[in-house]
Amino acid sequence: MAKSTKIDIDHVSKLANLPLPDEQKRIFASQLTKILDYIEKIEKADTKNVEPTFNVTPNKNVTRKDTAGTCLTQDEALQNSKNTKNGQFVTKGVFKSE
Amino acid sequence: MSQQYNPVIGLEVHVETNTKTKMFCACSDDYFGKEPNTHTCPVCLGLPGALPFTNEEAIEKCMKIGLALNCKVAESSLFERKNYFYPDLAKGYQISQYRWPLCVGGSIEVTGKNGKKSTIRINRAHQEEDTGKLTHVEGRTLIDFNRSGVPLVEIVTEPDFTDTEQIRDYAKQLREIFRNLGVSNADMEKGDMRLEANISVRPVGQKELPNYRVELKNINSFRFMVAAVEFEIKRQIEALESGETLHQETRGWNEAKHETYLQRSKEEANDYRYFPEPDLPSLAVDRDLVKKLQEEARAALPQTKVDNLVKTYGISQESAVTMIRQGSDPFFEELVAKLGQTGISSQIVASMIINKKIDWQDLSTDDVVKQLKAQASQTALSSDQLEKAIDEVIADNEKTAADYKAGKENALQALIGAVMKKTSGRADAKQAAEIIKEKLK
Numbered sequence: 088m089a090k091s092t093k094i095d096i097d098h099v100s101k102l103a104n105l106p107l108p109d110e111q112k113r114i115f116a117s118q119l120t121k122i123l124d125y126i127e128k129i130e131k132a133d134t135k136n137v138e139p140t141f142n143v144t145p146n147k148n149v150t151r152k153d154t155a156g157t158c159l160t161q162d163e164a165l166q167n168s169k170n171t172k173n174g175q176f177v178t179k180g181v182f183k184s185e
Numbered sequence: 186m187s188q189q190y191n192p193v194i195g196l197e198v199h200v201e202t203n204t205k206t207k208m209f210c211a212c213s214d215d216y217f218g219k220e221p222n223t224h225t226c227p228v229c230l231g232l233p234g235a236l237p238f239t240n241e242e243a244i245e246k247c248m249k250i251g252l253a254l255n256c257k258v259a260e261s262s263l264f265e266r267k268n269y270f271y272p273d274l275a276k277g278y279q280i281s282q283y284r285w286p287l288c289v290g291g292s293i294e295v296t297g298k299n300g301k302k303s304t305i306r307i308n309r310a311h312q313e314e315d316t317g318k319l320t321h322v323e324g325r326t327l328i329d330f331n332r333s334g335v336p337l338v339e340i341v342t343e344p345d346f347t348d349t350e351q352i353r354d355y356a357k358q359l360r361e362i363f364r365n366l367g368v369s370n371a372d373m374e375k376g377d378m379r380l381e382a383n384i385s386v387r388p389v390g391q392k393e394l395p396n397y398r399v400e401l402k403n404i405n406s407f408r409f410m411v412a413a414v415e416f417e418i419k420r421q422i423e424a425l426e427s428g429e430t431l432h433q434e435t436r437g438w439n440e441a442k443h444e445t446y447l448q449r450s451k452e453e454a455n456d457y458r459y460f461p462e463p464d465l466p467s468l469a470v471d472r473d474l475v476k477k478l479q480e481e482a483r484a485a486l487p488q489t490k491v492d493n494l495v496k497t498y499g500i501s502q503e504s505a506v507t508m509i510r511q512g513s514d515p516f517f518e519e520l521v522a523k524l525g526q527t528g529i530s531s532q533i534v535a536s537m538i539i540n541k542k543i544d545w546q547d548l549s550t551d552d553v554v555k556q557l558k559a560q561a562s563q564t565a566l567s568s569d570q571l572e573k574a575i576d577e578v579i580a581d582n583e584k585t586a587a588d589y590k591a592g593k594e595n596a597l598q599a600l601i602g603a604v605m606k607k608t609s610g611r612a613d614a615k616q617a618a619e620i621i622k623e624k625l626k
Contacts, residue, residue: 142263147466149239
């Protein structure tokens with residue numbers, strides 16, 4: 088039943104930014120396909136008289152006034168980063184990988 | 186004769202609204218020129234477990250922008266997550282709006298230099314958050330999250346532009362609207378306002394839109410954007426003429442080479458997997474608030490302001506437009522009120538402001554009042570000088586003088602005008618009128 092053609096696992100792994108070895112690609116493709124099969128089943132349910140739910144909280148308009156609070160200091164903001172320079176986070180060059 | 190093509194251009198304008206705090210946290214968004222990563226908190230750093238909390242002022246400013254562009258404000262609006270991996274947002278997604286934007290379906294009338302009017306349809310104006318700032322150094326990327334989470338409104342037009350002149354006029358008009366509404370300084374150099382363009386070309390006469398479009402992105406100067414659009418129109422026409430097929434893609438601008446270049450193919454980049462932001466309840470928009478914002482938006486629109494200035498002060502349409510563009514109109518109104526009955530006409534005051542004879546940016550209106558009164562007493566014409574000027578004007582304008590004698594009342598105004606011009610506005614118009622009448626009896 089589970090056809091792997093439903094999932095383009097290469098595309099998914101790229102979007103998720105998770106490079107996967109072939110073995111794992113096979114496993115995840117099969118698992119994700121099962122999820123899609125399940126969704127297909129749900130889609131068959133009759134929802135003609137059901138209001139769509141986009142958000143599970145019954146709250147509405149939970150907003151705050153535009154008043155400034157305190158921020159983290161630069162040291163606090165950077166404290167968990169392995170690599171920093173001149174008060175900034177350092178990451179792999181984004182242009183190389185593109 | 187080869188096939189003729191017309192460009193089809195749509196614009197996306199991003200504008201940072203000038204709230205005190207960020208969109209979803211209480212960090213100050215006065216970040217420009219500040220030390221990096223000093224305006225952050227767990228929310229805008231994307232730390233696990235941090236929850237967003239919507240800034241009501243930002244929502245009001247977004248609605249005001251939408252209303253000024255004749256959009257409808259939705260009854261109910263929701264935020265969604267736009268998922269992508271790029272280090273400018275640490276969460277792995279941007280909180281934006283997709284299926285339930287705050288404002289939809291507006292239009293704006295754009296007036297060109299030659300007075301030609303055209304209507305640009307607005308698809309939507311929605312609320313989202315700005316990203317952190319990346320700096321690329323020696324193969325590595327540095328990140329400053331001060332800007333991350335600053336309220337950003339995106340305004341998307343329909344593909345209604347046909348040339349770069351129109352783009353310029355539209356951008357200028359938007360900037361004026363933002364400034365008049367008081368929602369943003371819209372300073373392009375500081376990045377308050379940014380432009381993206383979608384461009385394709387189609388054969389003249391073809392009604393349907395082309396099946397591709399090229400997105401011009403990450404171009405941080407208005408001048409470069411115009412250059413890029415012009416280059417792109419030419420490139421696409423040449424490609425089509427040589428039988429190439431054009432594809433959906435994103436291109437940037439290389440200023441050194443003066444050409445656009447391929448950034449990444451759209452198919453991959455645009456798979457954002459939007460879904461409703463589960464951490465934010467929906468917005469049910471209060472209609473009374475919309476009404477109130479609509480009135481405020483209308484009063485602040487440049488055209489409304491122009492009409493009011495013309496009506497209240499009897500100045501020319503042109504002067505009113507120029508002063509509003511300069512932002513000198515509040516100064517003008519204050520100055521005219523203070524000058525009161527000094528005999529200096531509102532139009533002369535307006536002209537002096539426009540021609541920089543009055544230093545409105547550095548002086549107070551009190552200073553200028555003193556200055557003008559002093560000047561007036563120094564430079565007041567003696568009655569001899571006035572009479573001499575009038576004699577000269579009558580001699581120079583024999584026909585007009587004859588017209589007046591023959592009973593044409595309008596001619597008198599023309600003569601007074603000529604006297605004012607001759608005396609650089611120093612003559613007293615009433616006095617001049619009496620002398621002219623006397624002389625032409």
